[in-house]
Structure formats: structure tokens, C-alpha cells
Amino acid sequence: MSALSERPWLAWAPPVLVAVLVVAALQVGRSDPGVGDEVAGGSPAAGSGAETATAGGPALTVDPVDTTPTTGFAQREPTLPAEPFAYGTELPAHVDDGAVGGPPHQPLSALDTARAAPVTDDGATLGRVLFYDVNLSVNRTVRCASCHVQVHSFTDPLLFSQGVDGIRTRRNSMSLANARFNASGRFLWDEAAPSLGAQVLMPFVDPFEMGLTEQLLLDRIRERAFYRTLFANAFGDDTVTLERVSSALAQFIRAMVSLDSRYDEGRARVGSPLDEFPNFSPAENEGKELFFTPSIDGGAGCASCDVSEAQLTSPSGLDNNGLDPPTEVFVPPDLGAFEVTGDPADAGRFRVPSLRNVEVTAPYMHDGRLTTLEAVIDHYDAGVQPHENLSRELLDGDGRPLRLGLTGDQKAALVAFLKTLTDDGFLTDERFSEPFRAP
Numbered sequence: 369m370s371a372l373s374e375r376p377w378l379a380w381a382p383p384v385l386v387a388v389l390v391v392a393a394l395q396v397g398r399s400d401p402g403v404g405d406e407v408a409g410g411s412p413a414a415g416s417g418a419e420t421a422t423a424g425g426p427a428l429t430v431d432p433v434d435t436t437p438t439t440g441f442a443q444r445e446p447t448l449p450a451e452p453f454a455y456g457t458e459l460p461a462h463v464d465d466g467a468v469g470g471p472p473h474q475p476l477s478a479l480d481t482a483r484a485a486p487v488t489d490d491g492a493t494l495g496r497v498l499f500y501d502v503n504l505s506v507n508r509t510v511r512c513a514s515c516h517v518q519v520h521s522f523t524d525p526l527l528f529s530q531g532v533d534g535i536r537t538r539r540n541s542m543s544l545a546n547a548r549f550n551a552s553g554r555f556l557w558d559e560a561a562p563s564l565g566a567q568v569l570m571p572f573v574d575p576f577e578m579g580l581t582e583q584l585l586l587d588r589i590r591e592r593a594f595y596r597t598l599f600a601n602a603f604g605d606d607t608v609t610l611e612r613v614s615s616a617l618a619q620f621i622r623a624m625v626s627l628d629s630r631y632d633e634g635r636a637r638v639g640s641p642l643d644e645f646p647n648f649s650p651a652e653n654e655g656k657e658l659f660f661t662p663s664i665d666g667g668a669g670c671a672s673c674d675v676s677e678a679q680l681t682s683p684s685g686l687d688n689n690g691l692d693p694p695t696e697v698f699v700p701p702d703l704g705a706f707e708v709t710g711d712p713a714d715a716g717r718f719r720v721p722s723l724r725n726v727e728v729t730a731p732y733m734h735d736g737r738l739t740t741l742e743a744v745i746d747h748y749d750a751g752v753q754p755h756e757n758l759s760r761e762l763l764d765g766d767g768r769p770l771r772l773g774l775t776g777d778q779k780a781a782l783v784a785f786l787k788t789l790t791d792d793g794f795l796t797d798e799r800f801s802e803p804f805r806a807p
């Protein structure tokens with residue numbers, strides 16, 4: 369019996385239709401149309417492109433246009449400290465000793481990808497400048513930081529981010545905090561990127577994000593004299609290569625460690641995450657207990673999918689959290705990892721993101737459909753939809769979507785607890801901030 373016939377809802381769609389949909393989705397999201405010439409002021413296709421970019425996606429809600437001014441940035445020089453910032457991070461002891469007496473989870477150092485790919489101060493400094501440089505998009509208006517905003521934990525408050533020519537991305541931007549501990553090594557909502565190093569080059573050549581070609585990217589970097597010093601400091605000489613661009617950006621992102629929230633402050637003072645935290649209000653402590661207590665024991669069971677104490681990611685990386693039922697006419701909003709693997713068992717599965725700084729990363733879910741944490745809690749309380757691939761953690765004893773039956777106070781307590789994961793120091797840390805300041 370084929371995997372397809374085990375999943376009757378998929379059998380609705382003739383495989384050919386599936387293939388057509390997938391190919392269409394991939395072309396919309398990822399193909400490089402061969403942008404070679406610089407297009408000042410944008411291409412005529414801008415308006416229709418915006419529609420295409422979300423075709424087949426969730427109903428397009430029109431966001432307020434991002435007004436972050438980048439005019440005049442193209443000519444600016446970066447302002448950098450005489451001695452590079454120190455980007456190394458000592459992991460706090462509590463993220464490694466937590467396995468004792470707490471729910472099962474992994475010591476963070478075991479997940480730390482910076483052990484194999486070290487971050488140097490000069491490498492991360494170069495990465496910071498590349499991350500904020502508008503010249504690295506075809507019309508010199510978009511940079512990584514356009515869609516990954518520091519005060520929002522490097523995600524985008526817009527439902528869909530705006531790339532070159534005002535074209536919107538198909539999914540909600542992702543936080544970059546603690547990407548370093550994503551030991552699966554795969555990135556993006558559907559894990560299409562095989563590594564962080566590969567991922568950081570993709571937006572440059574994505575026609576909807578930054579619209580360059582690899583050659584144009586290298587040319588743009590070579591245009592600016594200050595990059596010579598930055599490359600020489602980071603790599604020993606000033607040769608500009610894609611590998612070096614990728615390495616520097618990945619180092620900057622790996623340096624983005626967020627482990628200094630009120631949660632961490634309280635956790636450092638007790639022996640287990642299950643103890644009452646002395647710095648928490650009663651509601652925050654109650655929310656924490658609900659978070660860590662499995663649903664069969666009357667809790668909300670949130671910790672079952674967030675395995676390390678940094679509330680990072682699920683063991684597999686991908687999961688289905690019951691946002692959508694499988695659709696009968698097979699025009700689902702977004703098939704998630706299925707679009708990458710073609711495996712029906714991956715339909716509707718997305719990367720489980722970190723909950724660190726979740727207070728400031730709205731809107732939520734891969735398509736940004738939920739605008740508040742209250743709405744997210746309501747989803748897990750009573751809104752989980754049946755799906756062939758629904759996470760086992762979200763099923764009750766009879767194999768039906770779990771209904772938690774939380775009270776209003778319990779929901780408010782969970783939200784209060786989630787807000788203790790906000791790390792204000794990280795969100796304003798100068799090391800990750802705008803280097804292209806006004807003169």
C-alpha cells in the first residue's frame with residue numbers, strides 16, 4: 369500500500385495536480401528569473417507580482433506598508449567600534465544543568481552549532497555590515513534587516529514581508545534568535561535550506577526578496593571600499609567570495625544568542641524549571657507550571673515540543689500543529705515540508721520555532737494568521753484541527769485533537785509566562801544594531 373492511499377485526503381488530488389501545484393509554488397517562491405541588469409525604480413511587474421507571490425496562499429490581508437526609511441542609506445559608511453565587539457557567548461549554567469529534576473530536555477551545549485563553526489569577532493562584524501547594507505538588493509532599498517528587525521527579535525511585524533518592488537513574501541518572516549542551537553541544521557519554515565550557510569545566500573537571489581544574482585552580489589560588495597578592510601580582518605585578505613559572504617552572515621546570526629530574559633534570571637536561582645521562580649508573579653509561576661505539565665496531568669503540555677530549556681525546537685524540527693484540516697478540494701494554503709520532500713507524511717508540517725522573545729514576534733504561525741498570544745493559546749486550547757499528520761502531542765487518548773479546556777485565568781497565566789521569555793538586552797544589544805547610522 370502506498371503512502372498516498374493511506375492518506376485518503378491526498379487521494380483526492382491526482383498526483384499530476386499535486387505536481388503542478390508544487391511546481392507553481394516553487395516558481396513563485398524561489399526561482400531566479402535571471403535578474404542581471406540593474407532596474408532603477410523597479411520593474412513594471414511589481415503590482416501583479418505581489419498577487420502572484422501569495423497566489424494559493426492564505427487570504428491576503430493588506431498590511432500597513434513598512435515605512436522604515438532606507439532612503440539615503442546607500443551612500444552611508446558603517447560606524448564601527450575601533451576594536452570589534454566581542455561576539456563570543458558563555459552559555460549560562462542553567463541551560464546545561466536543567467536535565468536534572470526537570471522535564472526531559474537536552475543540554476544546550478550539545479545543540480550548539482558554533483562549536484563546529486566558530487564565531488569570530490571580525491567575522492560577525494563583517495556579517496553585521498552585510499546584514500544591514502541596502503546596496504545588496506537590486507534597487508538598493510531592501511536588506512536582511514528590512515524583514516528581520518532587531519526589536520522584533522529579528523522577525524518582521526508585517527504579515528508578509530516586503531521585498532524589492534514591494535513584492536510580499538509568501539510566509540511570515542522568522543526570528544533569528546538562537547538559530548545557533550538549531551541542531552537539525554535545516555532552515556526555513558519547510559526546512560528547504562540544508563544549512564544556515566546555504567540559507568543566508570538565498571534571499572539575495574530570491575526575485576521577491578533582494579533580486580540580485582550571485583555575480584551582482586559580489587560586484588555590489590566590491591563597489592564599496594570599506595569592505596576591503598572588513599574582509600581582510602575577517603579572512604586574512606580582501607578577496608570577496610560567496611563562501612566568505614555566507615560564512616560572515618552565518619557567524620553574525622550564530623552570535624545572536626538570547627538567554628538573558630526574566631525566565632533565565634529566575635531559573636538561575638532555582639534547581640529545576642519546575643520550582644517556583646522567586647522573581648515571578650503568581651500568575652507567571654502558574655503559567656510556567658501549566659507550560660511544563662503534560663496535558664494528561666492537567667497541564668497544557670507545551671514543553672513536549674520545545675525540547676531544550678531555551679524553548680528551541682522540536683526533536684524532529686518539523687511538526688503539524690493542527691492549524692488547517694486537510695482540504696477536500698486540495699487547494700491547501702501551504703503544504704509546508706511536503707513542497708520540499710514530496711512526501712505526503714510531510715504535508716502541513718512546519719519548523720517549530722523558538723519561543724524566545726515570542727512577545728515581540730507577532731504575527732504568529734508560518735502565515736502570520738494569529739495576531740496575539742491569546743489567539744495562539746485559544747488555538748491550542750480548543751482550535752486544533754484533525755489532520756493525518758497532526759503531532760501526536762496534540763492528540764487525546766482516542767486519537768482526536770486535544771481539547772485542553774483551560775479557564776480564562778489559566779490562559780492569561782500562560783500568556784504571562786510566555787512574556788517572561790522576552791530578553792530586552794538582546795532586543796537592544798548594540799552588537800546587533802544598525803551600523804549605517806546618519807552622519
Ligand code: HEC
Pocket residue numbers: 499510511512513514515516529530531532537538539540541542543544547554555556557558564567568569571572576577578617621719
Ligand atoms: C523580503 C523579506 C526578507 C529579506 C530581505 C530577508 N529575509 Fe530572511 N526570511 C524571510 C521570510 C519570509 C522567512 C521565512 C521564509 C520561509 O520559510 O519560506 C525568512 C527566513 C530566514 C531564515 C530562516 C530562519 C529559521 O529559523 O529557519 C534565516 C536564517 C534568514 N531568513 C536570514 C536572512 C538573511 C541573512 C537575509 C539577508 C541576506 C534575509 N534573511 C533577508 C524574509 C526575508
